[in-house]
Amino acid sequence: MSLIVQKFGGTSVADVEKIKAAARKAIRAQHQGHRVVMVVSAMGKNTDVLLELAGDIGDDMPAREMDMLLSTGEQVSVALVAMAIHSLGAKAISLTGGQIGMKTDNSFSKARIQSISTERIERLLDEGNIVVAAGFQGIDDDLNITTLGRGGSDTTAVALAAVLGADACEIYTDVDGVYTTDPRKLPEARRVEVVSYDEMLELASLGAGVMHSRSIEFAKKFGVPIHVRSSFSDTEGTMIVAESESITQPVSGAAMTADEARVTVLGVPDVPGKSQQIFSAIAKRKVAIDMVVQNIGQSGRADISFTVPKGELKATIAAIDSVIDKVGATGHTHDDQVSKVSVVGSNMALQTGVASRMFRALSDAGVNIQMITTSEIKISALVAKEQSAAALRAVHEAFQLHKRPSDAKSWHQIKAERGKADVDTLVNRLQADALEALTLTGISLTQDQARVTLHGVPDKPGIAADMFEMIGCAGIFVDMIVQGYDGEDGLTSVSFTVKEKDLDASLKVANEIQSRHGMRDVIGADGIAKITVSGIGLRSHTHVATLLFDRLAQDSINVEMINTSELQVNAVIDAKKADLALKGLEKTFADSLL
The missing domain is CATH 3.30.2130.10 (VC0802-like)
Known part of the structure; x- marks a missing residue:
């Protein structure tokens, strides 16, 4: 049975109705025959509220305590999403970063993933559960809660997709894909159907807010296809894979880091x-x-x-x-x-x-x-x-x-051409490499x-x-x-x-x-x-x-x-x-x- 990792950002679980909508997407995927792991961010502006509370206490708070505080936002979200799935008649269980076995180093607020133990997730999936995992967080060797930094939920999702051998990692967000530039800055920006890992790595580092660069590093390293989609529509979205949309167009995107x-x-x-x-x-x-x-x-x-x-x-x-x-x-x-x-x-x-x-x-x-x-x-x-x-x-x-390039390829065309050529490479590299090592x-x-x-x-x-x-x-x-x-x-x-x-x-x-x-x-x-x-x-x-x-x-x-x-x-x-x-x-x- 195929496995899909679905990630829902803060805007996608900002209120009860959006939480229920996310739950329905996961249940629909399960009914289509997939095993489903959800990765969920903190609700809406919850992280900002927590940061404001810490600021009211004082400046330069200890990094360990800030991680302890900020990780609670995701814990609230995963519990509510699991409850929503139960209310809709399906089985779900919520897990914190520590409970999914995500081990990191001890660099508070910027922790790197060292390993993920998949046994518990695999067992829960085999029992028919939708597993709802907290993004953005893990634990170090001393069981301290750590956070992965900006875009940490994206990184959690792609890392889980890598270690679980997922068929795809779906990133649900408030936009319907990757654009040639930020459409909020330039309304004429065009949504692209396919963008390469290398192009997305550069665009992400330049401030393209759709994906965080560390998540793309994981995807490139382990060959994980990423599907960026809208939480609020069924638009096809954008696939992030090894290939580019066009082989003739010299430039695929522009970015401005303000x-x-x-x-x-x-x-x-x-x-x-x-x-x-x-x-x-x-x-x-x-x-x-x-x-x-x-x-x-x-x-x-x-x-x-x-x-x-x-x-x-x-x-x-x-x-x-x-x-x-x-x-x-x-x-x-x-x-x-x-x-x-x-x-x-x-x-x-x-x-x-x-x-x-x-x-x-x-x-x-x-x-x-x-x-x-x-x-x-x-x-x-x-x-x-x-x-x-x-x-x-x-x-x-x-x-x-x-303008769409005349030789632009859709994801379906690329998928038909590549077949299953990447599977062996993925397995071999997973066995050989530490997760977030250089x-x-x-x-x-x-x-x-x-x-x-x-x-x-x-x-x-x-x-x-x-x-x-x-x-x-x-x-x-x-x-x-x-x-x-x-x-x-x-x-x-x-x-x-x-x-x-x-x-x-x-x-x-x-x-x-x-x-x-x-x-x-x-x-x-x-x-x-x-x-x-x-x-x-x-x-x-x-x-x-x-x-x-x-x-x-x-x-x-x-x-x-x-x-x-x-x-x-x-x-x-x-x-x-x-x-x-x-x-x-x-x-x-x-x-x-x-």
Whole structure:
């Protein structure tokens, strides 16, 4: 008999009528021949009420007691849902996180799942029960109640689907699927039928509220199909699986992360180990860094800029202050009135001109770009918060995301093509992997690379668009792009990597750009290589970048450029030390490599 995990968020169980509606969906699935596990969040704004109560007691309450308090919201919900199922004539039993056997570490408020014991759930299902499990919570080795952090019920649901071998994990929410962007911010956003794990991981980390990134990590790792559906209608929804909706469309979604903060550490000595000292101090406070830009060092020093969630700025500054003298940096600055606009697409790496198309759209909308980072499937630009809505609309329109691609596939088509090919892989990986342990898919080198850097770039709209349109017209394929502050008021620096054979052509274009816009200088360098650590959910495992920088520092390898995403951490280094770097990182991450 097939098994389905159904997750109902807070808005889906906000009152008695909605609780009964959720109960009826579960009973209907059981009548269709499925065994059913429900995962339920706290009712409506219940968690906010509990947080307010704690705030009335005082500030900085103990994390353990906060977890004890917040976990009660889900306990109320599961009991009421089980009662509703009983009232409708079916059998149900409610279980807390501890009762479903969910063991976590002891990181209160941000706990990670270590294991789930399924014996009790399996027995209750065999007895004909609908099992109603509390999301968001577990217990540690000392039987303390822990919570999983933001989006924890999504993570609970997908984790249960993984260990139980569920046929699907249905996420019921107040929207009817995944959209090309947030429809509350852009009414013309289109619901997509299928989105890939990789695309959804990036979109979730960028603030797409439908799913939380840790739940997508689980799904990708264990091959769990996720079906995002509306609690209030029978709309088909969106499937999150390994495949993309289209194989030709370069961009599948856009996102805007409104409340970001930029931090720049100034005058960092351009020697091995300094990046590691900075990022290690921040990682110890469990702050997830996003955009990272290190400009090319001048006079023996470089500036390192990165973004963090605005709410984590205070902790980030404290971390920097604790090591700034040891690092030898000259100071730091920050700006908490910035937002990040990004485009995501699995086919991006296969097509040229995607970056220039995005930059031109922003320029035409009068939006200035403060920072740029790229990965194989994502381009992010940091903009002033007041310009973020215009920026999101501009890029969404530029890539025609409101239109369904001509080659778009439905989930039914993809399912027919894939058959049962994933089943064996799922079982094998479940047996081999710890649930939420770091999982790396590879460490690789890209050799024969070159770098071009423009210093003194005026901080105004249109320059990035001009630059990369000209590079595209020259037939040059650009890999990494980073734009950061140049250490002078109103100026930035832009660096990009190309194949070594394209260096001369790239410098020719860069010099034309320098002449047109009055930049300070252009520098080109060959003899570099890109080292890449690839995996699942690298940003949520904040220690990955720290370990990478630490290993390179131990081997006296300096980092010239940095680039991070959910799926990769990239560092540009001296090609002469590339093999040493590869061997060192393979040793460092040996226990996490598939």
